[in-house]
Amino acid sequence: MKVFLSWSGKLSRDIAVALDEWLPYVIQAVKPFVSAGDIDKGDRWGKVLADELAQIGFGIIIVTRENRHAPWIHFEAGAISKALDKSSVSPLLFGVDAAKLDGPLQQFEATIYEQDDIFSLLRSINARLEAGDQVPYDVLRNEFDVWWPKLKTRLDGILAAQPFENETGYGWLYTTTDLSRHMDKPQQVWIVAPHLYRNALVPPVRDVINQNLHGGAVYTFLICQGEDATELRRMANAAPGQIRIVELEEHEFQSAAVTDYFILDPDADAIVLLELPLQERGYWIPVDREAAVGLVERFRKYINQSLAAAKPAG
Secondary structure: OEEEEEEHHHHHHHHHHHHHHHHHHOOOEEEEEEEEEEEEEOOOOOHHHHHHHOOOEEEEEEOOOOOOOHHHHHHHHHHHHHHOOHHHHEEEEEEEOHHOHHHHHHHHHOOEEOHHHHHHHHHHHHOOOOHHHOOOOOHHHHHHHHHHHHHHHHHHHHHHOOOOOOOOOOOOOEHHHHHHHHHHOOOOOEEEEOOOOOOOOOOOHHHHHHHHHHHHOOOEEEEEEEEHHHHHHHHHHHOOOOEEEEEOOOOHHHOOOOOOOEEEOOOOOOOEEEEEOOOOEEEEEEHHHHHHHHHHOOOOOOOHHHHHOOOOOO
């Protein structure tokens, strides 16, 4: 029986190749097929995909944090769902919450990268074999226990060696989730937020802020007067001295900030990321060094003015 391994992105491809080589050791009657990788040069992908899906008995979709929104993984998931019943397909999740799957992926029962769940996946594959090819439970359990450490060692090595990869697939374009990962353990952060509850105080950014506050990081928020800052003030009271709030009048704020900015370690080698002011929000780009210096100095002026105004006379 053929088992179709669907992937998108380098990480999921490496995982698919590892499974391709490992599965037949545990269940000898399966023949894995790695999406795209097993297609000869010159073959038409659409025709090959249709031909392969007509022959497969089970589909595994490798889903990572980087590819869970990728169009290709959803395209293949949709194609697989048309070829097989739902019980014959499973997204295999690496660092992804099953509750956050969307599109065609959410209709299947997912498998997470844990020993017991992987064994359950193999039991499902085994159950799809012809009766004469099925492996008895005790034999399957024994074979799995023998070969599982080899797979785990290889996959853990792949995951550890994987460089940071954005969900968008582009090194210069970040989603808000990517942005939160870049905010891991900075010493100082400035957040310029025209709307606090669009990016700054919503998951996953808020979760990272709270984590960094526990690590001693200091945050400065530049916000517009009149913005509901109740949650921000509550956070400031819970972390004395670690959150500064600078409020600008609306006209002054609009002239200073055309969008949201996150500035990491402004007093060192500052990294400035700005949210693209597109109709579909949630996409960020890092600015170049010269622009970063200019933006840091622009916002530093407002911060210093606020601190000077708040300083007691005498």
